[in-house]
Amino acid sequence: MAQYDLIVVGAGAGGTGAAITAAREGMRVLWIEQERLLGGTGVNAYVNVWQPAYSASSLAPEICQRLFDRGAANFSGPDTNTPQGRPIYRPVSASYEDTLRRWADLPQRLLAPAVVYTPDGMDAVLREMAAESGRIELWDQSTFLNVHRDANRITAIDIETHQGRRRVSAPCYIDATSDIHLARKAGCAYQFGRESRSQYNEPSAPEQPEFRLNGWTLCFLAEKGPDRITGRPGEGPDSSWAHIGELPGGGLYVNMVFQLAGEVGWSMGVELAREYLMGNIFKRWPLVKEAYGLQGYGIAQIAPRVGVREGPRLVGRYVLTEHDFRRGEFGQHHADCIAFCDHAMDSHLPGEGCTEAPRGPFGVPFRCLQPRELDNLLVASRGASFSSLAASACRLQRTMIELGEAAGWFAATGKVRKPTLPPY
DSSP states (O other): OEEOSEEEEOOSHHHHHHHHHHHHTTOOEEEEOSSSSSSHHHHHSOOOEEOSOOOOOSHHHHHHHHHHHTTOEEEEEEEOOSTTOOOEEEEOOOOGGGGGOOSSOHHHHHHOOEEEEOHHHHHHHHHHHHHHHSOEEEEOSOEEEEEEEOSSSEEEEEEEETTEEEEEEOSEEEEOOTTOHHHHHTTOOEEOSBOOHHHHOOTTSOSSOBOOOOOEEOOEEEEESSOSSOOOOOSSOOOOOOEEEEOTTSOEEEEOSOSBOHHHHHHHOHHHHHHHHHHHHHHHHHHHHHHHTOTTEEEEEEOSSOEEOOOOEEOBSSOBOHHHHHHOGGGTTOTTEEEEEOOOEEOOSTTOOEEOOTTSOEEEEGGGGOBSSOSSEEEOSTTSSBOHHHHHHHOSHHHHHHHHHHHHHHHHHSSOOOOOOOOO
16 A cells, blocks of 8 residues: 555645645645546636735745746736626736735725636646655545545545555645545544524525535637537527636637526536536627627537536534624634635625625634544645635635645644735
8 A cells, every 4th residue: 555645635726735835845746536627616616716816825926927937827807898798808907916816995896807828738748747856646536435444534535547456654634625535534524505694693594404506607708710519509508698708819608607507507416517607608698799799700619527616525623603704803703713715705606796895805714624523634725624604715725725825834744824915
């Protein structure tokens, strides 16, 4: 059985922060990813944009610079010169620090730039950084299968690889999978759906618990010319709204924002849901083109993975809630904050919308990464210990990188990472 200092399962944003940070601190890391490309939802679901939001990540600026050095990223801001005045995010002159300033007066917030990157470019950068560390063994297209544990520790996990099933072991494990597959398999407590108001006394929570999940979206890339991918219009919303941005080198990413309620997608299963979402794309694309003045563009590629915003979430040693979000103030009520964000509580469901952080960036304490049941497992993904409402604000890629950095740092040093806060 192969032995490592640390095993990280998942190579999305959280896994990136964890694996690279731990390796740079001297750990021998096994990094496991089910997909062919590294980068998680941002790469495989074409959600290839870092939205404006505060972040204390030290790794994200480096990744951003490496993307720019490859010509694989740009800063983008809203261009409303469209038939209906709806913004297309075009390249603008900006700095990385400008993308951290979301929480401000409304006109300023709407003008804050984002970081747009190419999926292939992000995969290449992450592989480059892993190789440079000299301490990461990367197994892509490999699937976590099973976990072995004693009373309060994981002792080994089973992985399906190109060479067949392998059993591997380490003193410490980090679950960076979007749906906390490792933590759930190990028997850690989790919750799924919206908690009742009485559970955490959240003012925006429903009176009774609900199986209601943030919406699913299937994103695609568009280029000048006719549609390369066509199909029959299907069911679902017929809105002409979309989030659209220009990619480095030309072309556009298109995110139709809301297409399918998350709980419906989970009930349908990924294959049926994808078929439904494809039909909705073909139904709405003509409306979107007209609203945004994109008659000369056609669908070039559809994301290989559906964009899922919410899944199971750990019930850890602390559960972040709407109260933390509304209190803001960089989480000063927690001594162990390791990540910061000011994104809105953001529900992609009919009749719902955004609630902006009223008092600036809030903090995520390290305890949100710690299961109650196990001493050598940390969770660094959207499935960390958040309520459903808090998760809708925390799920951004740079916030997940911060969680991963904190997990990797703790695995290597035994200490809670105290990040330096950029000016706000």
